[in-house]
Amino acid sequence: AQSVTQPDIHITVSEGASLELRCNYSYGATPYLFWYVQSPGQGLQLLLKYFSGDTLVQGIKGFEAEFKRSQSSFNLRKPSVHWSDAAEYFCAASGNTPLVFGKGTRLSVIA
């Protein structure tokens, strides 16, 4: 069955520190991959997406993600976290099918 795993339920980082959120997928073939962000009580906003080509993908708000086929991973990174980045982050996958989401990683940012 298709699945997306986000191993970290909650991560706390200091403002200005770097960030990496992990995502692993299990699909029959290489799926399309997405990262969404959700602020409390809000809908989902797309940060970035990977369809094919360059394995390093740039997104909005200074985020990037790297696709690694050998590890079935699509980790999200940001070099310097801002307090406004505190939110829930969801990795999702689609193989021309409805989106399958991970359970999310809650990011807290401390001063």
Next chain:
Amino acid sequence: DAGVTQSPTHLIKTRGQHVTLRCSPISGHKSVSWYQQVLGQGPQFIFQYYEKEERGRGNFPDRFSARQFPNYSSELNVNALLLGDSALYLCASSFSPHSGANTEAFFGQGTRLTVV
């Protein structure tokens, strides 16, 4: 241009009641999908409609139903509500049926349903 709009934003219902949630997609989008997000979990796919036809259904009981209208707006209906139906219900619109190459799903703000 307006994004995906959902109504109502919040709703409180009693067990056994029926509820209807509404979604208007982005102008030009013909596909609408519904997702259920239980607190602390990722969204789970419920239904997908494209050009007014059901194109996919997730693992949800028959108490859940949906439809899409000629203007591409959509309704999600849930009958005989259970406490476990309490969740954030998200609507997503896209140009084509599924998230894939050169297409993406845009989400609304959601409807927070509380069943008491």
